[in-house]
Amino acid sequence: MRILVINPGSTTTKIAVYENENRLFVKTFYHSPDDLSSFSTILSQYDYRRDLIIDELKKEDLFYGFAAIVGRGGLLKPISSGVYEVNELMKSDLRNALMQHACNLGGLLAEEISLLIPGCKAYIADPVVVDELEDVARISGSPLLPRLSVFHALNHKAIAHKYARSINKKYEELNLVVAHLGGGISVAAHRQGKVIDVNNALDGSGSFSPERAGTLPARQLVELCFSGKYTEDEIVKMIRGKGGLVAYLGTTDVQVVIKRIEEGDKKAELILKAMIYNIAKEIGAMCAALCGKVDSIVLTGGIAYSSYCVNKLNEYISFLAPINIFPGEDEMEALAFNALRALKREQTCEEYI
Structure with a gap:
């Protein structure tokens, strides 16, 4: 099963292609302040990053046969750990996230590019808003300021x-x-x-x-x-x-x-x-x-x-x-392996609601 991984960061966009557990290709695009200076918001960088990804995959003759495209998860509402298929509600929440961060583009890019490839799924996995906190851990000392789960x-x-x-x-x-x-x-x-x-x-x-x-x-x-x-x-x-x-x-x-x-x-x-x-x-x-x-x-x-x-x-x-x-960290491998487990039905694919 061929999987494309997309990981947008504040100054980079990383992509990788996996065949099952084997990484076939990896590329990091570095975005200088000059590259991004014309964009007033993170969301306005969307077309720029999408075109870089598609052009690179076509240049490397890799833009075909993907069973899934998995993006880095964004600043959504709190959710449980797992793999989530991108749906309309998720796209809306990513576009209108309370906090701007490049990770909000991951699911959006995965979904749009997946539509160009027949039978391809679009996922995110374990975004930074994974929330499994016990109730006692949420209490901060002020009812107006509950503790939030935002982490790697x-x-x-x-x-x-x-x-x-x-x-x-x-x-x-x-x-x-x-x-x-x-x-x-x-x-x-x-x-x-x-x-x-x-x-x-x-x-x-x-x-x-x-x-x-x-x-x-x-x-x-x-x-x-x-x-x-x-x-x-x-x-x-x-x-x-x-x-x-x-x-x-x-x-x-x-x-x-x-x-x-x-x-x-x-x-x-x-x-x-x-x-x-x-x-x-x-x-x-x-x-x-x-x-x-x-x-x-x-x-x-x-x-x-x-x-x-x-x-x-x-x-x-x-x-x-x-x-x-x-x-270190290998977010690309972690995203790919999460998508692979979902494709093999070794892990339940969750619905974002």
Whole structure:
């Protein structure tokens, strides 16, 4: 079964072609600020990205025979984990999402391109809005501000399944704390196949990250908002996009920060230590959410490649549970394998309602 994977990001569009489990082709289109400057919204980039994808597939003589096209899921209403066929309601919700992000284009692109190929299905899988929180995890302290589940669900679920397979267990048999360490950081408590608690990795809770501010002092944030010095958009960018490491050190690249530390930069050392310290506290909190019954702490994402960061983090958390490391993320493979399971009916294809 041939599957096309489409993964739109803020500065890239990634595509891959799979034949069953085998990847035949992969391509990343990089979008510079100049490339995107003429588009006022994410949605207005749609035709530009679609044409890049179709033209590339035709150039490589790959634009045929797809059984399914699977796109990265967008900022939809909260849904359970799984594979969803794109329908009219989903398309409407993606076009009118409350938050703009390039991932909203994934399902739309998959559906339109699928219509050009006879018998082709269009799916999304495990979008960032996967919500399996226990009720107690939703209570924030203000009934006006419930806690929301927005995290790297696709990679969390894929890596949790991969770890389970590595020890000949089922994901549903395990209690795991999974920490995705990338541009955004999400730490979740996985209890027997469900993510019962996780920080909102997009809009402000948990550890700060290379580009996100994480949890901030509430009263000081209120004062900042009403100071008259910043617009709402500027405040949002301080929280998401220009927060965390980049706010303190001017870079989102952890390896650049480590190089500065090696050259004697004490501020860089303090800020990176603080980020690792906050990640450790989140992991400890999720161990508590599982009542200390944790089979493994699983570290993933790009920062998990860094022995400097992993070793420093281990100093804080090694007493909690065994630690296993699956560095990086393969969202393309995770999307493809989800679609393949749906096509083979090894996994129920859910309806978005």
